Amino acid sequence: MNELKELGEFGLIDLIKQDTINDHSSVVVGIGDDAAVLLPTPRQLQLLTTDMLVESVHFKLTTTTPWQLGYKAIAVNLSDIAAMGGVPRHAVVSLALPQSTPAEFVTNLYKGMKEICRAFGVNIVGGDTVSSPHGLVINVTVAGEVEPANLVCRSGARPGDVVAVTGNLGSSAAGLDLLTAGEWEDFDFAWPLVTAHLTPRPQVKLGPVLAAAGATSMDDISDGLASEAHEIAKASQVGIKLYAKQIPLAPELAEAAGQLNKQALDYALFGGEDFQLVFTMEPGNYEALLAAYLDLPVVKVGEVVDADEGVTLVDEDGQAQKLEARGFNHFRQEE
Amino acid sequence: MNELKELGEFGLIDLIKQDTINDHSSVVVGIGDDAAVLLPTPRQLQLLTTDMLVESVHFKLTTTTPWQLGYKAIAVNLSDIAAMGGVPRHAVVSLALPQSTPAEFVTNLYKGMKEICRAFGVNIVGGDTVSSPHGLVINVTVAGEVEPANLVCRSGARPGDVVAVTGNLGSSAAGLDLLTAGEWEDFDFAWPLVTAHLTPRPQVKLGPVLAAAGATSMDDISDGLASEAHEIAKASQVGIKLYAKQIPLAPELAEAAGQLNKQALDYALFGGEDFQLVFTMEPGNYEALLAAYLDLPVVKVGEVVDADEGVTLVDEDGQAQKLEARGFNHFRQEE
Structure with a gap:
């Protein structure tokens, strides 16, 4: 098996640049020049988002395959574009790789990236591949486009609005706990949760649909519902009331939570990386x-209220409680 | 002094998002939402480039200040945009930082980034800030724009064309060797070389000028003139003949090369990170x-020839020799 140090940087680039363009009409120059050259759609706004995944912080190579990792590195960025009501178009990928990385690892990483890019018509148009003295780092930047009328920011929520989500919450965080605990493969309930963590499917199609239907604010759920509710409340200067009973949970989550001695609802509120909207x-x-849409997987979970009510959770007994913003926070020490 | 773990991720973002927008007319939403929202200039092509800098590979914190590092992380990307004939518009910045990083380090890093962005009218519109278990990683992606008529790729060189560069070569690589050797501060000749390495000034203004004047191919010199000549020759299916006597060298380079027991010309041909065009x-x-331009710092260094002549260097004695493509190559073991 070839290691990268035998292949060289240019050999590596030749290896990965196949099958990177899914929408040829928008790419003038892809991988291989100083910069990618892209043809924008007239009269659209441009979107730009970037996410960095660091080994041992965001992933462990003992619990993810390179294919899954590549898929997820793209997915988290597509989710951000969807949350603005936009359509993802182009990705550039930076990799810092230990010299001993097998070439096969890199091609499998790219297979995962190419698979999700193909599914959503996104082009990989460039990147940077460098060596790393300690562990793997992946940075993906995605450029997207949005119809000006479809643009949805965090700041447009108004009292009286419905608060809704696009699918089950908490699965990814429970999946991570199962992966960390190990020996999860024997439990049928574990598979959908672990899959939700390793290869989250971003709501790329729903983002623009919700935007066109009049979403007043939108966010992708990367840090748990509580944290995102606080972000919308802060940006829109409103309060948000969530109903515990209405928050959609995967049927497997209760079982996993029992096994892990955790509360299922805590995963939904404070766990991260669901990448629902x-x-x-x-x-x-x-x-x-x-x-208009019969099978839309949206679920109402609360209402927008006045700012002075803050962000609250109405529990199963009908009692409203202040909801903390806590979620995963880099640099903040956990209690 | 605050460390990041006391400040938290959101405190950090508040600290850095001041003074990030230099061209308000093109930014609808900057730092703070799921993605930046940008207003493209009608009828221009979009450019996208990304570069990752890894501690101990691309820089050492013992030989660069955070300000210089921030400046350079942006500079290397602006250089790529200039090499396409384009104008840089927006940057997104990902940082992986050890938890013990002082907040002051990060603000100084951003001061360097903001300084060069201000100089060239570039906006910092987003990013991602995560923790790193080992060392600092910086990834910058820059989006730019180019008039379709001004687009210059590597592939347009034709036999008979002049080959020219925009300034002295080799200074940066000699500066790096001086930094690595240490105790360079007492030598007057060292300062311009070290400065060329730590804070290279990209040819942002010249790129579009050269493009409009009819450049048939262009590349920024990140891996040494020899490597870039090979890239143009390969992409354009031509040969390139360079004249050793004509390659512009800083007056300080000969002195430094003597001190370091190296050949000045080798720095220009095989050293990296000059970021001239x-x-x-x-x-x-x-x-x-x-x-048309009296004080243009361009210097003719050779000619484009037929492909079968390959890439050659005519030495001081008039002898043409095959020129190797060697330059800095990640993953390839050096002899």
């Missing part, structure tokens, strides 16, 4: 949305 | 360019 919308528009 | 142009256009 949370959005707010006027009730009339929300009803129209549900009527 | 090398370009090709029809002789008539090149004469017109020199006539």
Whole structure:
């Protein structure tokens, strides 16, 4: 098996640049020149987002395959574009790799990236590949486009709006706990949760649909529902009331939480990396949305209220409690 | 002094997002939402480039200040945009930082980035800040724009074209050797070389000028002139003949090379990170360019020839020799 130090940087680039363009009409120059050259769609706004994944912080190579890792590195960025109501178009990928990395690892990493890019018509148009003295680092930047009328920021929520999410929450964080605990393969309930953690499917198609239907604010759920609710509340200067009973949980989550001695709801509120969308919308528009799409996986989880009510959770007994913003926070020491 | 783990991720973001927008007219949403929202200039092509700098590979914190490091992390990307004939517009910055990093280090890193962005009207519109278990990693992605008529790729050089560069070569690599050797501060000749290495000034203004004047191919010199000449020759399917006597060297380089027991010309040919531009142009256009701009720092260093002549260097005695493509190559073991 070839190691990178035998292949060299240019040999590596030749290895990965196949099958990187899925929408040829928008790429003038892809991988191989000083910069990619892209043809923008007229009268659209440009979106730009970037995410860095660091070995031992965001992933462990003992619990993810390179294919899954590549898939996820792209997925987390597509999710950010969807959360603005936009469509992802192009990705550039930086990799810092230990010299001893097998070439096969890198090609499998790229296979995962290419697979999700192909699924959503995204082009990989460039990158940078360098050596790393300690562990793997992946940085992906995605450029997208959004119709000006479809742009949704965090700041547009208004009191009276519905708060809704696009799918089950908490699965990814429970999946991570199962991976960390180990010996999860024997439990049927573990598979969907672990899969939700390793290869989250971003809501690329739903983002623009919700935007066009009148979402007043939107966020992707990367740090748990509580944290995202606080971000929308802060940016929009409103309060948010969530109902514990309405938060959608995968059927497997309760079983996993029992096994892990945790509360299922805590995973949904404070766990991260679900990459579902949370959005707010006027009730009339929300009803129209549900009527227009029969099988839409959206679930109402609360309401936008006045700022002075803050962010609260109404528990199973109907008691409203202040909801903390805690989620995963780099650099902050956990209690 | 605050460490990052006391400040937290959001405290850090608040600290750095001041003074990041230099061209307000093109930014709809900057730092703080899921993605930046940008207003493209109509009828221009979009450029996208990314570069990753890894501690102990690309820099050592013993030989660079955080300000210089921030400046350089942006500079290397602006250089790539200039090499396409384009204008840099927006940057997104990912940082992986050890938990013990002082907050002051990060603000100084950003001061360096903000300084060069201000100089060239570039906006910092987003990023990602994560923790790192081992050393600092910086990834910058820059989006730029280019008039379609101004786009210059590596592939347009034609036999008969002039080959020229925009300034002295080899200074940066000699500066790195001086830094590595240490005790360079007492030598007056060392300062301009070390400065060329730590804070290279990318040819942001010249790139579009050369493009408009008819450059047929262009590359920024990140891996030494020999390597870039090979890249242009390969992409354009031509040969390139360089003249050793004509390659511009800083007056301090000869002195430093003597001190370091190296050849000054080797630094220019095989050293890296000068971030000057090398370009090709029809002789008539090149004469017109020199006539139009009196103080243009461009120097003819060779000619484009037929592909079967390969890439050669004519030495001081008039002898043509095959020129190797060697330069800095990640993953390839050095002899």
